[in-house]
Amino acid sequence: MLRSLSIVAVLTAFAGAQDASLKFRSVAPGVWAADVGAPEPFSLLSVAGGSPMVAAMKALPDASFPFAKGSARGWARGGQSSLRFPLGAGEDVYGLGLGFKHVRRNRQIMTLHMDHWGATPGRTHAPVPFWVSSQGYGVLVDSARYVRVWVGTSLRKDAEDPPPLRDRNRDRNWQAHPRSDSIDILVPAPGARVYVFAGPTPLDAVRRFVLFSGGGAMPPRWGLGFTHRTPTRFTAKQITAEVDAFDAHGFPLDFIGLEPGWHSAAYPCTFEWDRERFPDPVGVVKALLDRRVRVNLWMNPYVRPGCALHKKLSPHAASHLVWNGIIPDYEVPAARELFTTHLEKETVGIGVSGFKIDEVDGFDSWLWPDVARFPSGLAAEQIRQTYGLRLQVMMYDLFKKRDRRTWGLVRGTNAGAARLPFVIYNDAYSHQDFIRALCSSSFLGVLWTPEVRSSKTGEEWLRRMETVCFSPMAMLNAWSSGTRPWSFPEVEDRVREVALLRMRLMPYLYTAFAEYRFRGVPPMRAMPLVDGWADVGDAATRRERVQDQFFVGDAILVAPLFAGESKRSVLLPKGRWYDFYTGALIGTGGVHEVAPKDGRMPVFVKEGGMVPLGPPLLRAPKPGEGIALEIRHYGNHASRRRLYSDDGETFAFERGEHGWADLIVDLDESGQRTGRIENEDPRFHRYTSVTWRFLGR
Structure with missing residues (x-):
């Protein structure tokens, strides 16, 4: 009798587990x-705390539900x-956590788990459970759990588009890993909320996700x-x-990083100034601010x-x-x-x-185990997935209370962080x-810097400097190496350039970030998020080039050179490029082999592109400071773009105090x-x- 009841219970549970249409x-x-x-x-979005920018979302192109x-x-x-979404033949999937070895995620199995990246797919600094399809839609699983994902690897007996049955004995096309027609997700929780973001393009799907999260930073x-960033135990x-040395060498410097040595003790931290290294913290911070260098x-x-x-x-x-330090539970309001x-x-x-x-x-091995208990009653894995996210919100709110914008660094973040600086x-x-x-981050509503720390040669030093200066944060992190921009004299002049x-790019980059803030367009983005990309090359070439070239703003394409390279292949989107x-x-869209004669990293501008440039200052302009503006126009097309500006420091821009100028x-008739x-x-x-410079014919 007991055996019969057990069988009935199992069958009942199995019947209740049959999937249903969402x-x-x-x-x-x-x-x-x-x-x-x-x-x-x-959930991730509940911690991130952003409010959807509905008006901006209404301005996006109309799009129907994608499934x-x-x-x-x-x-x-x-x-x-469990969740299951269809995956079409030839459909490419991007996102699903910050990727270092792959940008495209097809045929990968991963657990999205907050971790220092260590070559295991899914264990990463931004395990964002959001993906973008080449078909022009996005999906977010809004769970603060360790989400498991199978991207086109799980074969089902009820598949609508099964792979062909092959005989390994006779068919050379037999595959050990045939593709499946679905993306499958397992959430270790009694329920989950999932969001679908329409396109119609992949960029539009990302924009909706960013705007739904509250807009970009x-x-x-x-x-x-x-x-x-200075060596660990530097003194005042x-x-x-x-700072004196930067000025003497003619290198720009807007903010300087103090590493663990500012604490009286670190790992774990005191959050109190070390009075031997910094006997007068107020004085040193003020003196640097007087020189327009932030700390x-x-x-x-x-x-x-x-x-x-x-x-x-x-x-x-x-x-x-x-490290023998307590782990405050910042989901407890009193702790926050x-x-x-x-800190205030x-x-x-x-x-x-x-x-x-x-x-x-x-x-x-460094952080808390999943058996740890937290006063809020939340599970240890939920805290692990959101700890960095919560701290970002706290720091953002701290500065916003003073009506001061900030720009910082974080080692761990998650979905909904787009608005956080x-x-x-x-x-x-x-x-x-x-x-x-850098390419992967643009699908996720997060930002990444390919920071420079050290190099084996002057050539490598230059190549790293070139790419970091086209990223969200142009940073030299010398906390361990003690390097400076001029550490390799043979390339000092080129690094300074x-x-x-x-x-000089500040007007262009500042406008790119305004587009991120107000319209959800990532300031640096992977090539599948660029118009005309799907129209050139074959699938294999696009999948290769998506890993090593990227777009900046609305007009610039960057194709990095790595140490030891004097030439490279680049895939240009449809149109003419300069x-x-x-x-x-x-040339026009397609594959090009480029070998810069002057050794500069290849950078291209599309036909009709405009790049507003400022002067080569050593500090960013002060609020209200006038600058000499140069506007470069490429090609022989009439064009129009916007140029954004505000006070550069406060949140007055959110109160409508900003301006968009039109560059035309x-x-x-003669083409002038x-x-x-x-x-x-x-x-x-x-x-x-204002100087106009017309390039390319």
């Missing part, structure tokens, strides 16, 4: 949500939830300058001398016994320790208040301009991997080009002169 409802323009089981209220009725399915059983203008005097402070969030914060935060800390009040007094209140949030990713970094150092990560080009530096015509190039600016706002568009 029932989607509209939640924003071009965005739909569906639930499977009972979704947990604590056939009933084709997206799910079930919940035994404390777990808007840096202060100085955040787009050059930054240098050494910091001042470092960014390193931290990891684990609190050292004996410091003032330890006693206050101990009641709100987890059951386990990290205690920590931010302390010790750092932000004296003029510190930002933070580098370290060690919130992994490794497992932090850039991801890590401790690996493959240049090629760093570029793949690159660093000053970064400063050399950024000379204006020489490179006209052609007369003339340029003009319309709709300038004199409060923000302040130029001592």
Whole structure:
């Protein structure tokens, strides 16, 4: 009798586990949500805290729901939830966590798990459970759990598009890993909420995701300058001398990073100034601000016994320790208040301009185990997936309360972070991997910097500097190496040229970030997010080039050279393309072999592209400071683009205090080009002169 009851229970449970069509409802323009089981209220988006920018989303192209009725399915059983979405033949999938070895995710199996990247797919600094399809849609699984994903690898007996049955004995085309027609997801929770973002293009899907998260991060203008992180135990005097050296060598410097040595003790941290190295923290921060150099402070969030914060935060800390320091549970509001009040007094209140949030990713052997208990009652894996995200929100709110923008660094983040002013970094150092990560990040609503630390040769040093100056943060991180931009004298002049080009590009880059903030367009993005990309080359070539070239703003294509390379292949999207530096015509869309005679990294501008440039300053312009503006136009097409400006430092732009000028190039009957600016706002568009430079014919 008992055996019969057991069989009935198993059969009943199996019957209840049959998948069902997900029932989607509209939640924003071009965005739909569906639930499977009972979704947990604590999720990635609930922590990130952004509000959808509905008006901006309404301005996107109309697009219908991307899946056939009933084709997206799910079930919940035994404390777990499963989702399945269709995957077409030839459909490429991007996203699903920050990638260093692959940008395309087809035929991968991964667990999206917050960790220091260590070559295991899915274990990464940004395990964002969001993917973008080449078919022009995106999907987010809004769960703070370790989400398991199978991308086109799971074969089902009820598949609508099964792979052909082959005989390995006779058929050379037999495959050990035939493709499947689905993406399958397992969430270790009793329910999950899933969002679908319409296109119609892959870029439109990403834009909807960014805007749904609250829009993109808007840096202060100085955040787009050059930054240098000093060796760990530098003193106040050494910091001042470092700034002097940058000025003496003619290198730009807008903010300087102080590493663990500013704490009186680190790993775990005290969050109190070391009075031997920094006897007058207020004075040194003020002196640097007087020179228009901001201070960014390193931290990891684990609190050292004996410091003032330890006693206050101990009641709100987890059951386990990290490096013998307590792990404050910042899902407890009292813990957040205690920590931010302390930082307000010790750092932000004296003029510190930002933070580098370290060690919130992994490794497992460093951080808490999944058996740890937290006062909020949340599971250890939920805290692991969102700890860096929560800290970013706290730091952002701390600065916003003072009406000051910030620009910082973080080692771990997740879905919904697009609005938060932090850039991801890590401790690996493959240049090629760093570029793949830069491309990968653009699908996820996060930012990544391919930071420069050290090099074996002057050539490698130059190549790394070239790429970092076209990234969200132009950073030299010398915390361990002690390097400076001029550490390789044989390339010092060329490195200076690159660093000053970064400063010249500020009007262009600032506008690119405004497009991110207001319209959801990633400022640096992978090639599948660029118009005309799908129209050139074959699939294999596109999949290769998607890993090592990227777009910046609305007109510039960057094709990095790595150490040892004097030429490379580049795949240009549809249209005519010109050399950024000379204006020489490179050719039309397709594969091109380029070998720059001057050794510069290949940079291209599309037909009709306009690049507004400022002067080669050593500091970002002050609010209201006029600059000499040069506007470069490429090709022989009439064109129009916008140029953004605001005060560069406060949140007044959110209150409507910003301006969009129109840059316009006209052609007369003889093909001569003339340029003009319309709709300038004199409060923000302040130029001592405007020069138009017409390149390419």
